[in-house]
Amino acid sequence: MMKNKKKMPVLPRRLRQGDTIGIVAPASSFDKDTFYQGIAVLESMGFHLSIPDDLFLKNRYLAGSDKQRAHWVNRFFSDKKIAAILCARGGFGTMKMLSLLDFKLIRKNPKIFVGFSDISALLSVLYTECNAVSFHGPTVTTLANANEETKKSLFLAMTSARKPEVKPKKGITIQHGEASGPLIGGNLTTLCHLIGTPYTPKFKGQILMIEEKGEAVYRIDRMLSQMKLAGCFVGIKGLLVGSFEDCGKPDDIYMVIAEAFSHVDIPVLAGFDIGHGKTNITVPIGLAATLDTDKQQLTFHEPAVS
Helix, strand or coil: CCCCCCCCCECCCCCCCCCEEEEECCCECCCHHHHHHHHHHHHHCCCEEECCCCCCCCECCECCCHHHHHHHHHHHHHCCCCCEEEECCCCCCHHHHHHHCCHHHHHHCCCEEEECHHHHHHHHHHHHHHCECEEECCCHHHHCCCCHHHHHHHHHHHHCCCCCEECCCCCEEEECCEEEEEEEEEEHHHHHHHCCCCCCCCCCCCEEEEEEECCCHHHHHHHHHHHHHCCCCCCCCEEEEEEEECCCCHHHHHHHHHHHCCCCCCCEEECCCCCCCCCCCCEEECCEEEEECCCCEEEECCCCCC
């Protein structure tokens, strides 16, 4: 199994208006009306969409069988007509189809891949298995009610060759410092559930990003404690804290985070509008960046697209 042996990340090609985006559903089923509202947002950006006929299949709470969901991820990575891939929804189910992905094929066909929440599992393996840069950003269904900041961020991430820079509107420094490393992470629950599997994320030498929705503070404490005991935080370079929507009082969450990372001398900066909050800024996963608590910003070292 390839574990990020290449030093240089594999960058996808940036999008141009008129390019075609393929839509996949690696996780939960979803509401059609909300889905098509999100599709309208992508069309308004100037993109064409490729939507599989069986995208709306349901298998209990999943968007079809594991085999069917994995098929379209593999298919769209191999399809030269597809310039980027966006996920329909998060929820649950991504980790169930990871073993069905063709990583050799994906490595040969790098392209923009976007999602968040449960899709964090796929973003993680694209980095560890393929050394590929992907994007933690909105899904089609969340685009339906996304604010302009969220939509603008996604569009720029996919089309601009600039070096990304992200600043929280009101940053909260939990631990001071400055550090550099590739950005990894996403949804805390999803990352925690990958531990002990063949797809355990690579933590050492990385800047970890976490976000969550609807988890009580004690559950957040339990997940961070498990990851700490599993050695996940040994050698990490920094921690970026995104949105913790409907998870209790922010001060309680920050206290739990401070306790979990008190044993490592790394910068820990909270307050980023990344995740399940009203605003969901798109950021590249697997790309080197510097987290600076004095400047209160995350600055990437190079463009995320070629």
